[in-house]
Amino acid sequence: MTNPPGLMISAPASGTGKTTVMLGLLRALAEDGLAVQPFKSGPDYIDPAFHLAASGRASFNIDSWAMDDGLIGAVAARGLDADLVLAEGSMGLYDGVATRGRAGFGSSAETAIRMGWPVVLVLDVGGQAQSAAAVALGFAQYAPELRLAGVILNRVASPRHERLARLGMDKAGIAVLGALPRRGDLVLPERHLGLIQAIEHPDVEGAIANYAAFLRDHVDLAAIRAAAARTPPPKPGDLPRPPAQRIALARDASFSFTYPHLLEGWRAAGAEILPFSPLNDEAPAADADLVWLPGGYPELHAGRIAAAERFRAGLASHAETRPVHGECGGYMALGTALIDKDGVRHRMAGLLGLVTSYEKRKFHLGYRRAVLKAAMPGFAVGRALRGHEFHYSTILEEPDAPLAEVFDADGAPVPETGSRRGTVTGTFFHMIAEETE
Known part of the structure; x- marks a missing residue:
């Protein structure tokens, strides 16, 4: 058995809009009749609850610093019955710890490489145009074993701005999978530990439906699906045992x-x-x-x-x-x-x-x-x-x-x-x- 095809949704840094993109993609693809299995790279409690609300499937964390190969395999097996896997990265794509732990450095790139997931990079192009391509090219070449599927341009100011950013990506040989116009209402409320919890959002269903409609209008969903890669699943071990009955x-x-x-x-x-x-x-x-x-x-x-x-x-x-x-x-x-x-x-x-x-x-x-x-x-x-x-x-x-x-x-x-x-x-x-x- 092989894993369903998968992708990692990541970004150069926090605050670039990858969670909004992730939620919109989950819901839009689910509306198209796909069983989409969400995952979260690294330690995070809040995003997986939003993933569940968007996809209807429980989201699981995969952590290459804290988990051994067997546990990663057991967690990844939660998605074997899905049509498509979407994983959300944490922080910037290559951000991890300084010293290698039992398994790795804990970066989203490491998770993507281990799982064989190509990366869709969400780029905030505010304040730049062709220069965004240099950023994307650096991310594509930093780790040769990582495959960059393409980019989604976020916070695009105008059609001219989009055209210039696309010209840069064409020169760099990087696929543009979507371009999202700047919209101030597409922001999830936050507090000191990050986003508010999904159960606290005043209208989480309405917000996610809005993200899905926005992504559907501005992202090539067929190209997203085509970019996903199918790889052999890691050999599963055991999930954690209970501390009591x-x-x-x-x-x-x-x-x-x-x-x-x-x-x-x-x-x-x-x-x-x-x-x-x-x-x-x-x-x-x-x-x-x-x-x-x-x-x-x-x-x-x-x-x-x-x-x-x-x-x-x-x-x-x-x-x-x-x-x-x-x-x-x-x-x-x-x-x-x-x-x-x-x-x-x-x-x-x-x-x-x-x-x-x-x-x-x-x-x-x-x-x-x-x-x-x-x-x-x-x-x-x-x-x-x-x-x-x-x-x-x-x-x-x-x-x-x-x-x-x-x-x-x-x-x-x-x-x-x-x-x-x-x-x-x-x-x-x-x-x-x-x-x-």
Whole structure:
């Protein structure tokens, strides 16, 4: 069996419009009757939810730094029944980490090469014309093993501007697959971690339908489909195993950052996922074996979390005898207090001593490798986990015992070690995979 034909939608940098292009293509091709499987290269929670809304199919992350070949193969197999694969890159096409990790540098180019996907480069041509071709040519030649299918010119100011940009591409021998006129309304709302979540968008269906109509008018969909390449699938390994049989999973606008491949692996192994909403003051299922609080935006809902008495009581009752784990925002919610951007202190669950603040924001971003100093749900002491950290909070107090030794992608130690107290554990990093080597 071979994979369906696929493409990577990427760009020279963030902010060039590749997500809008990705969503418009997903919806337009789905409207044409294709089963289009979306993927996201690298660590990201927000884009895959928009992919699902646009395509009707769950989107999965492929990460060449955190995942080994077997896991990449298992994730890629989620799309074997599709007619076409579209993957969205992260940051710029060649942007990755400085030091090679277990598998690679984590760039979108690396993912495209490994999967055999040609790249469609979304180019913001604002402020330039023929010069855009030099940019595209540099991207085409930087990695000879990567195939550039062509470019989509974005934010074109006029027909004359388009003609000049196309002349440059013709000279460089680069195919133009579309040219998108500048439109200020084709922008997704953002906040400090990137786009707002799909569930928070006031009219996500209308926005995606608008993108699809726009792409249909200005992009050669037949040429896009023809540019896709079919390659042998990587040999699949196993998806991540579940950390417990019955998992109470916090799931709402405040706690939504869970990787789809983790949930897919948990369910495939027979685990039961029992969703509950802390924002609606719901307690975790009383008969759950484990409570898992994902990351998200607790800082935006700190007052409601502080007032959620049933949630806190249920969490405390569970923690008396059974494990509770939190990642990033979930970790903050397990702490003693969270201070919002206005300096207001909000009571959290109090199962850990952690106190975090958004009054003075500090940016934490990067891949993480964690070697456990104590067991956490599903993983024994000494196991190594791979993931990433992405938040703006400042640690004011973290008095409990450290959960792990944590390192960045270059092997340098980082101070955010996570912590543990009794049955409760928490980390600032979001787990992607366990090391298997």
